[in-house]
Amino acid sequence: MDLLSNLALGFGVASSLANLAFCLIGVLLGTLIGVLPGIGATATIAMLLPITFQLEPVSSLIMLAGIYYGAQYGGSTTAILINMPGESSSAVTAIDGYQMARKGRAGTALAVAAIGSFFAGSVATFLVAIFAPPLTAIALEFGAAEYFSLMVMGLVMSVALAHGSVLKALAMVVLGLLLGMVGTDVYTGAPRFTLGMTQFADGLNFVAVAVGVFGIAEILRNLEDEHDREVMTRNITRLFPTRDEFRQMVGPVLRGTGVGSVLGILPGGGAILAAFASYTVEKKLSKHPEEFGKGALAGVAGPESANNAGAQTSFIPLLTLGIPANPVMALMIGAMIIQGIVPGPNVVSEQPELFWGIIASMWIGNLMLVVLNLPLIGLWVKLLTVPYYVLFPIIMAMCSIGVYSVNSNPYDLFAVAFFGLLGYVMSKLRCEPAPLLLGFVLGPLLEENLRRAMILSRGDPTTFVTRPISAGLLVLSLAILVLVFLPQIRKRRDEVFTESDA
Amino acid sequence: MTASKLIGALFAATILTAPAFAQGYPERQITMVVPFAAGGPTDTVARLVAERMSEDLGQQIVVENVGGAGGTLGAGRVAKAEADGYTVLLHHIGMATSATLYRNLAYDTLNAFDYVGLVTEVPMVVTARQDFEPADFPAFVEYVKANADSLTLANAGIGAASHLCGMLLMQALEAPLVTVPYKGTGPAMTDLLGGQVDIMCDQTTNTTQQIKGGTIKAYAVTTPERLDLFPDLPTAAESGFEAMQFGIWHGIYTPKGTPPEVNQRLSESLQKALADEGVTKAMADLGTAPSPAADATPEALKAKLEAEIARWKPVIEAAGVYAD
Amino acid sequence: MSTKPKDDTDIAAGLLLMAAAGFFGWQSLGLEMGTSIRMGPGYFPMVLSGLLFILGAVILFKAFGRPDDEPFGRIAWRGILFILPAPIFFGLTVRGLGFVPALFITTLIASQASVRMRPLAALVLAVAVTVLATLVFSYGLGLPFRRFGPWLPL
Incomplete structure (x- = not known):
C-alpha cells in the first residue's frame, strides 16, 4: 500500500539519530520558551527561527515543527498555572484549567492536557497522512461567504463560553469585535480607531490583549488583598488523574479531536475556532454544565485536544498548497524558502522524504512531548509554591520581553498596560474576558469576509444561503442558538407559570 | 555566549557615544531592519544577503523585523537611527510607493536616507484561476477588456506588490476590474486556487510553485525579457504593453549622514554577497536573480528610488487610493 | 441603604x-x-x-430592582500603580537604555506592587531576572536587542 510505504519512508527519515535529536531539541526548546508567561507559539518560533537556518532542510523543519508543538504545549501550561494564555487557543484552556489549578488540581489539569494533546496529535497526524490531498480540495471550496457563515457559527458558540450573564457575554463579544477593527481597513486603507497612532495601523497585538485581559487582570486581583490570598499549593491532592477522571476525559478528547481536525484544515481562521468550538460542544453535552468555568475537566480535555488536532491539520494547506493557515505557518514557509524549498503543490511529489519525514516527525514530536511533560508536571506544579510576590515580577518581565520580541513595537507594551487595566475593571464588573478575546479574533475575519462576499456576489445577500456549505453552516448556527436558548426560555416560562400560580 | 563576545559587547557599549568612524568599520554587530514580519518574502531576501554579508564584514548582521503600516514604521525607525552604519534598512518598492500612498509619513523619503545598493528585482506574473478561458496573453487581453465589469482581481492589500501590479494592469488594459483586497498573499492565493476570484498579478516568489504545479494559469511576465524560469511565458511588452514593465526591487539604505566610506564598504560587501553561488541559487528558487554589481551601488539605488517615486505618483493618484 | x-x-x-x-x-x-x-x-x-x-x-x-449579590470589594490600587507602568517603562526605554538596564528597572518597578516585597529581596530578584533573561534571550537566542543603549554614557 502506498500509504504504508510512504509512512515507512517518513519514519525512516524522521528516526535517523540526528533528526530525532533535532526533534527533541525543538520540543524541549519550544516547551521551555513557550512556558514563559506571555510568550506563545508565534513569539517562540519567531525567536528560535534563526537557530534552524544552519541545519539541513528536513532537520530544520522537523526541529521547527517540534518547537511549534512544544510552544503550544508550553503555552497551555502557563494558561493553566497562572491564567496567562499566549495564544488564542490556550485562552480557552485558561478558563477551566486555571480554575482547576486554583482548586489544587493543577497536576490533573496538566496531565489531562498532555494526554489529550497526544491522542489528538496522533490521530490528526494520520489524518494528514491519509487525507491531505482530498481535504485540501474541500478547503478550497471555502470562499468568503462560507468563511463568513463559519465565523457566525463561532460567534453563536461564544455565548456558551459565558458562565455568568449571557447578556454581558454578548456585550463582551461585541466589544471584542470592535477592538478587532482597530487598525487599517483592508479595503480602503482608512485607519480606524487608531487615534492617529501609526503604530496601531496593523491592529492591536493579540498577545498584548490576551496577556492584559487574562494575566495582568489576574495579578491585580491577587494583589487586592495579600493577607488572605488563597494558597494554591496547600491543597494539591495528587498529580495524576484518577481512573474515574480518565473515564471522564475519553468523550471530550474524542470529540475535541474530531472538531479540531476538521477546522484546522481551513486556511485563514478555521483553527482559531477549534478550541472555542470544542468548549461549546462539551458544555452543551455535559450533564453538569454549571461546572464549566469553575474547573470542569472536560473544559480542559476537549479544547486542548481540539487545539492540538487543529495544529496538526493546519499543516495540510501548508504542505499541499503552500498556503499558511496562521502566523506560525507563515514563519514555517519563510524557513522553508530559506532552505531552498518553495512550498507548493509539488512538494509531495518532488520531495517525498521531506513531506513524509515531517509528517512522521509530527507523531514522534508529540510522543516526545508527552514523555517529557508528564514527569515535568511535578516541577511545574512546584512552581506554584513560589511565593506570589516573587512570581509576578518575573511574569511581568517575561511578558514584556515576549510581547516586544514579536514586532519590536513599544506600543504593543502600552497596549498590555491598557488591556491589563481594562481586564481588571471588567473582572470587577463581572464581565468575562474569554468572549471578548473570541470577538477580537473573529472581528476582522467576520467583517472582511462579509464585505468580500458582498463584492464577489455583486451585492446579492442571498449568496450566504444559495451556496450550500454556507447555508449548511448558517442552519447549524441556528440550531446551536436554539439549543442554547431553549432551556432558558423554558425555564423562564416555568418561572412565569409558578409566579402566576402563587 | 563566550567571554570574548561579552567583552566585545561591553567594548561596543563604551564607544556608542563616540562619533562613528569608518576606519575599522564594522566593529560590532550591525542591525538590519526589515520592515515586515519574519518569514515573509522580504525577510527571506534580507536573511539571505545578511548571512553572506556578515561573513565578508566579519561582524554579525542581525535581522530585526519591525513590521507595520506597510513598512513605513520600520523605515521610520531607521530614518531616526544614528547614522553610524550600525543600523541599516532593507526595503522593497514600497519605499517609493509609500511616499505617495501615505500622505503623512513620519519621514521624508528622499531626504532621510543614504544608499547602499539594489539587492534584487523580483519579476511579476499575471495569473488567473486554473479554468480561466483565454488560452494566451493576447486572448486574455481581449477577454478581460470585454468582460471587465464582471471579472474580479485579487490583491494582497493596499501597497502590496499585487495591488501595484493590478493598478498597472487595469490602466494598461483600460479595464476597470472589480478589485477584491485580501489581508496578505496567503488568503488571496487560496481564493485564486479555489476559483473564488479570477485574476491576480503577483511576484514569482508567491506564484512559481503554483504555476509549475498547474493549479493556476500564467499569462505574462512583467520583465523586459522572458524569464529562464518560464521560457514559454511572453512578456507583457511583447503584446505592446510597455508600461507593464516592473518588478519588486529591494534596496539597502542607511540613515542620512552615514559616512560615505561606510556606505561604500557595505556596498562592496553587498556585491560580494550577490555574487555568491548560494545566494544566486536560493534566489533562482524564488524566481528571481541578484542585481548585477553595477546596480548594487549607492548611485544606482538613489537613481532607482527617485525614478520610481516619480513613476508611481501619477498611477496611485489616478487610482485614488491612499493607505493612511 | x-x-x-x-x-x-x-x-x-x-x-x-x-x-x-x-x-x-x-x-x-x-x-x-x-x-x-x-x-x-x-x-x-x-x-x-x-x-x-x-x-x-x-x-x-x-x-434596577435587583440586589447586588457580589459587591465590588477592594481595589488593588498599589497593584495598578506599579504593575501597569512596568511594561510601559520597558517599552519606553528598551531601545534607549538597552535591554539589560530596562529589564532590571522594569522588574524592580513590578516588584514594588506587593507590600510583602522587601527592598533587598526586590533588588536580588531584579538582578537574577535580568542576568538570566540576558543569558537566555540575548546570548542564547540572539534576539536583536541592544544590551546597553545609546542613552548610557558608558
Missing part, C-alpha cells in the same frame, strides 16, 4: 459599555459608511457600536 435594591456592579458595567459604544460610534462617524454592496470602513463598526449601546442599556435597565 436605599429603599429599592439595585445592582451597582451592573449599573457600572452598563454605563461603561454604553460609553465604549459611544466612543466607537463617534469615531465611526468620521469613516465612510458605503452601501451594503460595497461597505465602507465605517459600516460594520457603526452597526456594532449600535448593538453594543443597546446591550449596555439593557444591562443597565435590568440592574
